[in-house]
Amino acid sequence: MSKNTGMVEGKVVVVTGAGGGIGRDIALAMARDGAKVVVNDIGASVSGEGADAGPAQSVVNEIKALGGEGVANTDSVSEAASAGRIIECALDTFGRVDVVVNNAGILRDRFFHxxxxxxxxxxxxxxxxxxxxxxxxxxxxxxxxASGNYIHMTSTxxxxxxxxQANYSAAKLGVTALSKSIALDMERFNVRSNCIAPFAWSRMIGAIPTDTPEEQARVDRIKQMTPAKIAPLVVCLASDEASEANGQVFAVRNNEIFLMSQPRPVRSVHRSEGWSPASVASHALPALKAMxxxxxxxxxxxxxDPI
Structure with a gap:
């Protein structure tokens, strides 16, 4: 198999939601760089309906055509028992697990009310x-x-x-907090956890309207941001070369890689006698409003526009 750098040579990598889109490209990139890959996908629609074993096995076939090693798994991530079987698949097939890429996702977009x-x-x-x-x-x-690596997909x-997208937004911000907690709790065991917010054209955003020339032009720009553009950062984070990256949030947009901020205090106000509702209204909020x-x-x- 023609490999890129071998940065994840011999590692066993689980990629959820890897039957298409971003997950597929991550699975293929991992295999090209020497990893053994568990390709997990229940084969459902973007809304999570209609399971089909085909997509996961199709990606495994692509991996094997490259000369790599992969195994298909169709268990759901949404329940503890079936998620456990995903990890067991890695252990049963390859004897260990080194990297988990939490990529599986669905959309049920609706205004909150x-x-x-x-x-x-x-x-x-x-x-x-x-x-x-x-x-x-x-x-x-x-x-x-005493080693391991989590890479989670969050979202802007x-x-x-x-x-x-109240449901999706709440879940994705929750994932960033989960990642930070894992990084803090498991650092002592040489385990890392990071997030990536990917910009990529996929089924997940395929419903963007194209009714006007402006909307069509925007979609054409977005289509430049292929899922394959996400994979290099994922492979690097999965490797020992990224040992100093832990508890971070990255974003990838076409050929750009960003480090995203995390919430920190930006301005404060103080009154030695304490606060009343009236002084909050007259002093605190006006003082903070500029920020x-x-x-x-x-x-x-x-x-x-994406570069």
Missing amino acids: KMGVDEWDAVIKVHLYGAYHVSRAAAPHFKAQ SGLIGNLG FYPLDRSADVFSW
Whole structure:
């Protein structure tokens, strides 16, 4: 097999939601760089419906055609028992697990005031519960071998904001906090955990309207951001070369890589006698107002064309 750098040579990597899109390209890139890959995908639609074993096996076939090693797994990330079977698949097939890439996701977009409980639950279970369940299943093995690596997919929908995605945004911001907690709790065992917010054209954003020339032009620009552009950072973070990266949040947008900020105090006010509701209104809020954040959406912050 023609490899890139061999940066993950011999590592066993689990990639969830790897039957297509970003996950597929990550799985293929891992294999090219020498990893043995568990390709997990239930084969469902973007909304999480209609399981099909085909996509995962198709990616495994691509890996084997490259001369690499891979195995398909179709268990769901959304329940503890089935997530555990994903990790067991790695152990049964390859004897160990070194890297977990939590990529599986679905969308059920709806404005908040119209969102149903089922739409909320479905997205939270796949993204947030899924990242927890798969990570938790791998944790004892990472601890025992004193090494391991988690890479989670977050989103600027959670880090910044987007319309009609309360379920997805809440889950994705939750994933960043989960990642930081894992990094803190498992650092002593030489285990790392980082997040990536990927910008890429995939089924997940394929419903963007193209009714006007401006909208079509925007979609054409977004289509430059192929899923394959995400994979190099993922492979690097999975390698020992990235040993100093832990608890970080990155973003990838076409040929750009960003380090994203994490919440920290930006301004404070103090009154020695303490606060009353009236003094908060007359003093604290006016003093802090200059640093208030606008109601930005992701596209407002990343407002320039991809390079």
